[in-house]
Amino acid sequence: MAVYTPVNAEEIAAFIAGYDVGAVVSFKGIAEGVENTNYILQTSMNSYILTLYEKRVNPNDLPFFLGLMDHLVHKGVNCAAPVQDKSGNILQNLCGRPAALISFLPGLSINRPKNIHCHQLGRALAEMHEAAADFDLTRKNALSVNGWQELVTQCGDRADEAMEGLKDLLLEEMAYLKAHWPTGLPEGIIHADLFPDNVFFMGGELSGLIDYYFACNDILVYDLAICMNAWCFEGDGAFNVTKGNRLLRGYETVRPLSAQEKDALSILCRGAAFRFLLSRLYDWLNQVPGALVQVKEPAEYIAKLKFHQAVENPSEYGLI
């Protein structure tokens, strides 16, 4: 949520000279993206986002991320696309960082999604899954079951600093998820971070999905489980079954779920809540004083995890 790497006027002019996008008219750092530096750049031709990839992004993953965005745009998905320079390259180096010029996606993210937004999200997610099916690169999900075990170990005894008894809760849940994590479900490329701030709407219609920097290969319905956590709980912590229903129905208008996928929804939602609980707890325990990133409280995802643990039937998510 900050400009980590300043780029000055001379540097941006020299950088943009490598593209066929006209002359720079305006260039401002924006408070978007938790992990990278983003600028909004207006040229005599159009608006763009210039992203400089900071240290939490592995440069080796960038061909996957940028290639995926490019692939999705060519398949008709509304997402921002990397722009080619005059030599056809999309990945650059600017101010010592890997960098890419990205097309500008209009729209605004919605803080408090309504039922209709959940339906549109489900549909867009399924369209993205289908469109990505023939993308030829793959990326392992570093934040799946094995990755969680690492985070559990790193948080260790300190978990109880966030909440008494949290360490035990993490160990028990980790053991449960390891023992019950589903296999044999349809896999493919998932977005893996489709929170409301990564989904744009304009005039009441979903206008695009952004921020593919957690995208990876994993169980497709796990992506839906992440959205269930991020979109279908109310501010007071209650799960809104109507929103869950709309999310699932929107998804199934494009890609119907199998019985096995529906049965796995509860454990996948547990896993998704666990994944965000762990990463938030880790960031919370390892806050850097004076850092420009706002650390999110892990409590929200403890409560969500407990909700999913108590689910006995997938109909509680709105499945019909």
Place this chain on the structure above:
Amino acid sequence: MAVYTPVNAEEIAAFIAGYDVGAVVSFKGIAEGVENTNYILQTSMNSYILTLYEKRVNPNDLPFFLGLMDHLVHKGVNCAAPVQDKSGNILQNLCGRPAALISFLPGLSINRPKNIHCHQLGRALAEMHEAAADFDLTRKNALSVNGWQELVTQCGDRADEAMEGLKDLLLEEMAYLKAHWPTGLPEGIIHADLFPDNVFFMGGELSGLIDYYFACNDILVYDLAICMNAWCFEGDGAFNVTKGNRLLRGYETVRPLSAQEKDALSILCRGAAFRFLLSRLYDWLNQVPGALVQVKEPAEYIAKLKFHQAVENPSEYGLI
């Protein structure tokens, strides 16, 4: 340099409905403006800046600031202008803050100004002084001699935490400036904060001056003295007399300086260096842990003050 007040999609849509500017297409918080929250807003018609005034701006000053910007634009000065809503109002309330929609000024600020930029700056500054001459509101400069005395008192003994001997330096300089501050020089509206980040260039030409939130009535040449401090020193701390000369020559193409004004240049430069030394020292001594603002080191302005103290003849600033 941060988004202090979040505004969500529903709030911005409701706000913009009060204007004839089309529908909101995009809305992003930007890292511009040290004291206020700024968003870049794109509508179906144009780009705008939405500013929410945070607690360091006195709401009673806003009619002066916004009225001045409006006045300057109507006089042909390149600056951002507040946009009227459907009822003709420019000052609004949004999310509990005074707020204004401002036209979008193209251009980029330059980190390392060259001679030519200093010449253009001098010219634009004089044009602004002339254009503001018939603006009918006034605002006292809270950061002139009396205001400095208050900051010296507030920093007190703690000044030596920044540099040994700084307290004595401040007391001596304060006494000197009080005793020698010039009177009878032409006064008018000054920008009072015309650092390189508040001046935009495009295609090598100055495209506008922004951020009028320190503007006030004071000695006109004091504005030039602020620019002398902010634009004519090199990164290594050396004063660049060529840049000083270009700045003055640019200014004099529009508004020639009197002999009295030239003679006062040195003390006005001392005063300007003292003013920024004091405010930076105050902010440095009163840092809020975790605050999103980057506090600037006072050392830079201690060195600049010492340079001006040693000046014996205004020709050392490039006057010919």
